[in-house]
Amino acid sequence: MQQKKLTIQDIRNRKNGIPISALTAYDYPWAKAVDDAGIDIVLVGDSLGMVVLGYPDTVSVTMEDMIHHTKAVARAVKHALVITDMPFGSYNSSISEAINNATRILKEGRADAVKIEGRADMAKTVEAIVKAGIPVQGHIGLTPQTASNLGGFKVQGKSAHQAKQLVEDARIFEEAGCFSIVLEAIPASLGEHISKEIGIPTIGIGAGPGCDGQVLVIHDLLGLYNGFSPKFVKQFAKINESVIQALSQYKTEVERRIFPSEAHSFTMEYEEMEKLMRLY
Numbered sequence: 270m271q272q273k274k275l276t277i278q279d280i281r282n283r284k285n286g287i288p289i290s291a292l293t294a295y296d297y298p299w300a301k302a303v304d305d306a307g308i309d310i311v312l313v314g315d316s317l318g319m320v321v322l323g324y325p326d327t328v329s330v331t332m333e334d335m336i337h338h339t340k341a342v343a344r345a346v347k348h349a350l351v352i353t354d355m356p357f358g359s360y361n362s363s364i365s366e367a368i369n370n371a372t373r374i375l376k377e378g379r380a381d382a383v384k385i386e387g388r389a390d391m392a393k394t395v396e397a398i399v400k401a402g403i404p405v406q407g408h409i410g411l412t413p414q415t416a417s418n419l420g421g422f423k424v425q426g427k428s429a430h431q432a433k434q435l436v437e438d439a440r441i442f443e444e445a446g447c448f449s450i451v452l453e454a455i456p457a458s459l460g461e462h463i464s465k466e467i468g469i470p471t472i473g474i475g476a477g478p479g480c481d482g483q484v485l486v487i488h489d490l491l492g493l494y495n496g497f498s499p500k501f502v503k504q505f506a507k508i509n510e511s512v513i514q515a516l517s518q519y520k521t522e523v524e525r526r527i528f529p530s531e532a533h534s535f536t537m538e539y540e541e542m543e544k545l546m547r548l549y
């Protein structure tokens with residue numbers, strides 16, 4: 270299925286339309302699979318740190334990591350919109366540094382947009398990046414980069430007071446110029462409410478079916494891990510089991526000289542081999 274490249278406006282136009290599908294990818298082969306499946310948005314999430322680089326959280330992820338992986342993803346994607354997370358520390362110290370780093374993600378990584386975690390206090394930064402010509406997706410609710418300030422990886426906005434704050438954050442991000450907002454780990458009723466309150470598409474992850482789209486980490490969706498899986502994840506496959514099975518079969522076949530067989534080997538004329546033997 271090869272369609273035209275999606276634009277920011279195409280995503281905006283999906284508000285109240287067919288729900289938007291988004292998935293993370295961090296390298297060429299998986300980004301190509303996601304794009305070939307017709308997914309609308311490929312997110313080079315800083316979840317990269319946890320699912321690919323083996324860090325315990327996303328805090329250690331650098332600009333160089335994000336650019337390196339975005340380049341690989343952008344080379345694969347022909348249809349989807351590519352959005353890259355601005356990593357922790359790349360947009361918080363000053364607005365000019367935030368603009369420089371967002372620019373690098375587009376210029377060097379070839380992403381179409383950046384994603385920024387935060388709340389109302391990030392509005393000025395978002396506004397400045399958008400003014401610099403860089404589309405921004407906001408990310409509110411459970412924001413993994415600052416999860417420790419939020420009491421850990423917990424559902425956010427469960428009280429009316431917290432929920433009101435999140436509605437305000439969403440409105441402020443919209444006013445600051447975001448073209449879309451990720452809502453992570455909030456009650457489904459609040460996800461639906463925020464989606465109705467703002468005029469830009471909401472992309473939920475653990476925010477219920479009332480959002481304008483959904484995003485998941487591809488490793489979670491495919492079951493590339495055996496470990497803990499959050500409540501909001503649906504495993505559509507159990508790839509890890511097939512991978513372990515294939516790898517252990519390879520080991521057995523190598524040890525028993527079953528692999529490589531003739532079918533996987535090259536041949537040489539018998540006479541040439543004879544000649545070789547006489548050369549010694």
Ligand code: KIV
Pocket residue numbers: 293312313314315316317354408451453474484485486
């Ligand atoms: O980093 C990431 O993968 C994300 C998604 C979970 C939304 O931010």
